[in-house]
Amino acid sequence: MPGLKLFHTTKGGMTEVTPRLADAEADVQGLVEAHMEALLGVKFLASEYSTGPVHGGRIDSLGLDENGSPVIVEYKRGVDAGVINQGLFYLAWLMDHRAEFEHLVRDRLGVTAASQVLWSGPRLICIAGDFTRYDVHAVREHRRSIDLVRYRLFGSELLGLETVASVSGGMQVGRRTRRRAVAPAASDVQGAAMVELAGAVDEVLLGLGDGVNRVERKTYQAYQRLRNFACLCPPQRSKLLVYLKVTPKEVDLVPGFTRDVSGLGHHGTGDLEVQLRTPRDVERAQELFRASYAAA
Numbered sequence: 001m002p003g004l005k006l007f008h009t010t011k012g013g014m015t016e017v018t019p020r021l022a023d024a025e026a027d028v029q030g031l032v033e034a035h036m037e038a039l040l041g042v043k044f045l046a047s048e049y050s051t052g053p054v055h056g057g058r059i060d061s062l063g064l065d066e067n068g069s070p071v072i073v074e075y076k077r078g079v080d081a082g083v084i085n086q087g088l089f090y091l092a093w094l095m096d097h098r099a100e101f102e103h104l105v106r107d108r109l110g111v112t113a114a115s116q117v118l119w120s121g122p123r124l125i126c127i128a129g130d131f132t133r134y135d136v137h138a139v140r141e142h143r144r145s146i147d148l149v150r151y152r153l154f155g156s157e158l159l160g161l162e163t164v165a166s167v168s169g170g171m172q173v174g175r176r177t178r179r180r181a182v183a184p185a186a187s188d189v190q191g192a193a194m195v196e197l198a199g200a201v202d203e204v205l206l207g208l209g210d211g212v213n214r215v216e217r218k219t220y221q222a223y224q225r226l227r228n229f230a231c232l233c234p235p236q237r238s239k240l241l242v243y244l245k246v247t248p249k250e251v252d253l254v255p256g257f258t259r260d261v262s263g264l265g266h267h268g269t270g271d272l273e274v275q276l277r278t279p280r281d282v283e284r285a286q287e288l289f290r291a292s293y294a295a296a
Contacts, residue, residue, distance in 0.1 A: 006154050019152040019160070021129045025077040028127060028151060031159060032073065033061055039161060040125060041066045041227025041269075042073070045108050051093050059090045062101070064109065066228045066269045067215045068118040069145075070094060070101055076128035084138055084146065087124040091144060094122060121169070121215055125226075127151055127161075136165045145169035145213065147226055163226050166211035194235035200282055201240060205230050208293040220268040229296035230289065231268025239277045242285070243270030244292035251288070257281065258288070 006017040022028045029047070036044040042063035049059040061073035072094060074087040094101060098119060106114035123145040131148050139146040148164040205223045206212050215222040220243075223230040233241040248260035248271055259273040266273070270292070274285050 004152075004160070006158070006160075008155075017154045017158065019154055022077055022151075022153060025075050028077065029060055029075045032075070032127060036061070036063055036073075039159075040071075040073070042071045042125075043109060045104055049104075051090065051097075055093050057090060057093070059094075062104065064105060064113065064117070065123060067121070067217055067222045067224070068113070068116045069121040069123050069215065070117060070119070071123045071125060073125045073127065076126070078129040079132065080128060081132065081135070083126045083128055084124075084135060084142075084148075087126055087146070088142065088144065091122060091124050095119075118215070118217065121145055123147065123169075125149060131164050139165050139167050142167070143169055149226065161226075163211060166213065166225065168213035191235070191237060194237070194240060197276060197279065197282065198232065198235050198240055200279060201232055201242065201276065204282060204286060204289060205232070208289060212293075217268075222268060225293070225296040227296050228269045229292040231270055233267055239275050241266075242274045242276065242289075243268045244272045244274060244288055245270050245295050246272040246288055246292050248272050257284070 004019070006019070007014045008017050032039055033044055033047055036042050040063075042065045045062040045064060046059075047061055049062050051057040051059065059072055060075050063071040063073065065071050072087055072090050074083055074090070076083045098117075102114045102117055105117060125147045127149045128151070130150055135148060139148060145168055147166045150162045150164050152160045154160060202214070202221070206214065211225055213224045215224055220231045220233050222228045223232070229245050231243040233243075243261070243266060248258075248262060251258060251272060253260060257275055259275070260271065261273045262271040272288070274288060276282055276285060
């Protein structure tokens with residue numbers, strides 16, 4: 001983003017919109033908290049959350065992401081070498097106070113959300129004016145899910161966010177090892193083919209770019225940059241369902257291949273359903289996969 005130039009079109013030509021930092025850290029925090037779900041895919045829970053007199057801290061923002069993972073967001077106006085360690089300090093507190101967090105979720109989002117908190121994948125998101133190369137290296141040394149996000153304000157109406165580094169912590173993100181079935185029964189051949197197809201889709205989604213994390217849930221696998229861009233459901237007998245963050249109205253829908261599920265209940269997130277039955281379908285879907293990845 002430091003090299004990004006933004007221009008405003010006027011009748012007299014083009015005027016550059018100069019990027020700037022916020023006047024105060026609280027300005028960044030207030031802006032993100034007011035629009036956290038749109039910006040980060042995280043439901044806002046609390047601001048300046050006290051960790052109690054013994055721990056003696058205040059978490060800038062607490063939230064719950066699209067997959068039910070607890071999220072801590074820490075902000076810095078400019079560059080601050082302590083933001084990662086501070087966030088990890090609060091993340092350790094959070095893991096020791098799970099019941100307190102679930103109580104907060106229950107109060108804000110209801111009993112169902114509280115019962116589905118995904119404690120295997122807590123996240124730390126650091127939003128700052130910039131990060132050093134030491135920060136980028138440091139996040140790769142920790143076994144936690146950490147996103148470093150650089151911000152810039154453009155004029156009085158535009159906010160830019162750029163993911164500088166993203167690590168998945170304890171979540172499994174390695175390429176899946178293909179396993180060959182040994183002499184499968186005839187009735188299992190189709191099911192085995194769908195499992196093999198799911199493995200191919202997994203490889204494609206993980207290979208779209210750097211910083212893709214895979215989050216395992218019972219009813220789907222989410223593929224995430226800063227927020228979800230694809231959700232892969234368990235194989236059905238004759239097809240796979242993938243849900244993407246692509247606006248259905250911007251796609252030429254093909255019966256039996258793509259479907260608008262806006263407002264319909266389904267596992268995972270995304271308004272475009274893609275139905276995959278053969279390796280050829282996976283090839284057809286790759287443009288949609290890339291579009292959803294870019295949108296995230």
